[in-house]
Amino acid sequence: MRRVALVTALVVVIVIFGGLWYTLVEGFTLINGFYQAVITLTTVGFGEVEPLDPGGRVFTIFYIFIGVGLLFWDLTALVDVVVLGPVADSLGLRREAGKVRRMQQHYIVCGFGRVGREVVHELTDRGHPYVVIDRDPEATTDVHGGQAAAVVGNATEEDVLERAGVSRAKGLIAAADSDTENTYIVLTARAMNPNLYIVARAGSESAEKRMTSAGANRIVSPYKIGGRRLALSAVAPMLLDFVDHISNHQETEDDSVLAELLVDGDAAFMAGMTVSEAVMGTIHVMGIEHPNGRLQVGPGGAAMISAGDRLLLYGPASAIEQLGAAHPKRS
Numbered sequence: 001m002r003r004v005a006l007v008t009a010l011v012v013v014i015v016i017f018g019g020l021w022y023t024l025v026e027g028f029t030l031i032n033g034f035y036q037a038v039i040t041l042t043t044v045g046f047g048e049v050e051p052l053d054p055g056g057r058v059f060t061i062f063y064i065f066i067g068v069g070l071l072f073w074d075l076t077a078l079v080d081v082v083v084l085g086p087v088a089d090s091l092g093l094r095r096e097a098g099k100v101r102r103m104q105q106h107y108i109v110c111g112f113g114r115v116g117r118e119v120v121h122e123l124t125d126r127g128h129p130y131v132v133i134d135r136d137p138e139a140t141t142d143v144h145g146g147q148a149a150a151v152v153g154n155a156t157e158e159d160v161l162e163r164a165g166v167s168r169a170k171g172l173i174a175a176a177d178s179d180t181e182n183t184y185i186v187l188t189a190r191a192m193n194p195n196l197y198i199v200a201r202a203g204s205e206s207a208e209k210r211m212t213s214a215g216a217n218r219i220v221s222p223y224k225i226g227g228r229r230l231a232l233s234a235v236a237p238m239l240l241d242f243v244d245h246i247s248n249h250q251e252t253e254d255d256s257v258l259a260e261l262l263v264d265g266d267a268a269f270m271a272g273m274t275v276s277e278a279v280m281g282t283i284h285v286m287g288i289e290h291p292n293g294r295l296q297v298g299p300g301g302a303a304m305i306s307a308g309d310r311l312l313l314y315g316p317a318s319a320i321e322q323l324g325a326a327h328p329k330r331s
Contacts, residue, residue: 007073011067011071014063015038015041015067018033018034018037018041018063019037020033021033021037021059021063022036022056025055026052027050028050032049032050035049036048036050037063040060040063040064040067041063041064041067041068041071043064043068096149096150097163099149100149100163100164100165101165103131103149103165103168104168105129105168105170106130106131106147106169107128107130107172108130108131108155108161108164108165108166108169108171108172108173108189109123109133110133110172110176110182111133111134111155111174111175111176111177111181111182112132112136112142113176113177115175115201115222116132116134116173119173120143120148129147129148130147130149131148131149131169132151133150133151133153133155133160133164135152135153137152140152151164155174155176155188156181156185157188161192166189167192167193169193169196170197171197172185172189173198173199173200174186174189174199174201174211174216175201179202179203179204179207179210182201182202183207183210183211183214186211186214186216189215190216191215198215199216199217199218199219199220200218202219202221203222203223256315257314258286258313260312261310261313261320261323262308262309262311263306263311264307264308268307270311271307271309272305273304273305274302274303274304274305275288275299275300275301275305276302279311279323281315282315282316283314283315283316283323284315285299285303285312285313286312286313287311287312288303288305288309289310289312290306290308290309291308291309
């Protein structure tokens, strides 16, 4: 629209300039001067209102080249805004909607601010499909990729979450800037999908309690995390370097990574085994999180593994991916 306004203003200036030229230089009356300027600019072919001398005809030649070019530029910009713009937006929204409908077990990121962008960056690095929800259409234009899609709207509304595929999603991350908005997002998403794993951003302890009551599985406070990292950077920098190294999938000599494994599905064979029976070779079990939330750090080889446990593993990526092939699956 700014381009349309600018070009329209230039066309008006050209008309005024042409009308004054024909009036003051060629001796036309004021009405005839502006009439000559308009019919020349619009190329209607009415001919000269009054006879022109050679100088007037030379001026008219240049006036046509400049004026007609500006007029067509203005019309092109207007068509682009009024017709092609909505059509392109509609086609883009349809493509995004089709991409979302094909997604299964994806993550929904609500809010595409500074925190949301970091979340998306991490999901992209780890190869997880995701849908971003944000009110700002311009912000969502930065969402691209085969496993990424965007939905424009308010994530607290059911129809918007439904368009993002909340019923088929694996997890939701409420990363809006407002604690109130994140609380409503959690509340709405939990009501629509009781099995959804929800992580919410909170800026205060009172907000953490509200989000937990609303149904969030985990609450993250950027301020607490930032403060702890600042303190650890000062007193135990090597600890942070190690954690960042293994959690950011940085390459090591044996391609070792830190990974999480749920004892379910293909890994259900581990249930009822000890750590030493289920995990062999170069893989290390760093911790076990039990379904009741209890975290067992550094379990020994005799520790029992149960269905629904989450194992924190460290070892070569290829070995972790092939972990299930080492044991026959129990019926």
